Every structure is written in structure tokens, then in C-alpha cells.
Amino acid sequence: MFDASRLVRAAGIASVVALLVAGTHARADDVPDAKLKQSVEGPQRTPAAAARDNFRHPYEVLHFFGLRDDQTVVEIWPGGSGYWTEILAPYLRDKGHYYAAVGETVGASEETLKSNAAFAAKLAATPGLYDRVTTTEFGADRHEIAPAATADLVVTFRNVHNWMAQHEDEAAFRTFFRALKPGGTLGVEEHRGRTDQPQDPEAKSGYVRQDWTIALAERVGFEFAGSSEVNANPKDTKDYSAGVWTLPPVFRLGAVDRAKYEAIGESDRFVLKFRKPVQ
DSSP: OOOHHHHHHHHHHHHHHHHHHHHHHHHHHTSOOHHHHHHHTSTTSOHHHHTTHHHHOHHHHHHHTTOOTTSEEEEEOOTTTTTTHHHHHHHHTTTSEEEEEEEOOTTOOHHHHHHHHHHHHHHHHOHHHHTTOEEEEESTTSSOSSSTTOEEEEEEESOHHHHHHTTOHHHHHHHHHHHEEEEEEEEEEEEBOOTTSOOOTTOTTSOBOHHHHHHHHHHTTOEEEEEEOTTOOTTOOOOOTTGGGGSTTTOTTTTTTHHHHHHHOSOOEEEEEEEOOOO
């Protein structure tokens, strides 16, 4: 005979188990990563890089992106100083793989060539930390930043406005999509534009609307997976004559109102993560 009460009890038990499992996963996401903290606080960090941590919150950002030390990670445009390289390369060295996708060299500006050379010199100077870094090139969709469908995580920091200026933003995101494994994560940080103004398609001020960036990622196939306010700065009014570069660390206006801009600090930034669908 069919026993409805047994079915109800079984369903109840299944629901409890599902909740427990979900709770375990939620707690796992919040477990501190001692190795990552050690890399952020390690002696390999240059003083100039560490001095910006108060505005950039590297541990919190990378933890939000779901970074693990056994992942294959691609950073887009690490820059000559390698702010994130100083953290990611030693963290991933033993169990993971770190790709640094520098600016493309063909037709490159003097600034890009100088940055690439500084980055290469940084890696060569400390082989004990950086000997396993793989350097690739990035320029829209003209290069393979990592073999297709091999990356667990692609990260980019304050670069979307550059690709918008070059009308290569969609091509850039398609490159990230191609490099990621199904289920892989794209982490994006950018200067956050005002929602009471339309988005300049070339982002001349350096500011990009958060909703605009989410729509961009979704157009190329990504799924929005969350946002973090760790790098929010409500003091940033985003209305400067020289754009976001008015603020530190650039101070494009020089001594003009420098104390005012120092008090504001670095820009208001969104931190977003996206997933490449499994199917």
C-alpha cells in the first residue's frame, strides 16, 4: 500500500540535507585563505604596491573571485609594476599556473613597449618567484591569452575603458570567454560610472557604468555571478575635468587642488564576477 506519510518524511529529510549541503558550500566560500593572505602580506611585495592595498583590497578581491592555488589564472595587462603578479605568481607557483597577458607588441605604443620591458625585467630579476610565469599577449581577439578552454579564472583590473576607447570591448570579452573552461570565472574591476548619465561609448573620462559592463559580458555569453562593494568610494564625484586620472595615483592636474583629491582617494570601483556557462 502506498504510504503518503513516508513520502512526506522522506521529502522533509531530503530538504534538510539539501539545506545542510548548501550551507556547507556557503561557509566554504567564506573560509579564510591563509596562503593567499601570506602572499598578499609577503616580503616579495614592493613598498609602492603594498601602499595601494588600502584602496585595492587585493585579498578581498581575489577571494571574491574564488581564487584557489591549484587554478590556471590569466591576468590581462599586468603592467610594468606587476601589482597583481607579486601576489598571484608565488601563490600559484607550486600547484597552479599563472599566465600574464601583456600588451601586444606589433604596432605597440612606446608606453606599451616600455611597460612590457619593465615587466619582463621584473620576472627575470627574481626567478625563484617568477620562473613559472607564462607570458602571452593580449590585444582584442588577435591573440590566444591561454589555450582555449583551459583557464579557471581570467582577471582584469581597470581596463574596460581602454578597450571601449579602441572599440574593442566586445572582442576582448570574447577572448576571455574562449580562454575559460566551461564553468570558469571572469573577474572584472573598473572605475564605476554614474547612473544618472548615459554611458559614453568611448569612456573618455575613464568611468564605465556597472550595468553597461554587465550587459557587455552577457552579450558575449557570460552569466552574471555577483558583485562586491569592497572597492566602493562614495567620496568620488566622477565629475573631474581630467577624468578619473585627476585622482590618485595619477594626479593629472599636478599640484592643482592636490590635497582635495588626496582626501577623496582612489576612484569608486565596481568588482564583478561572471561565469562561462557549463552548457
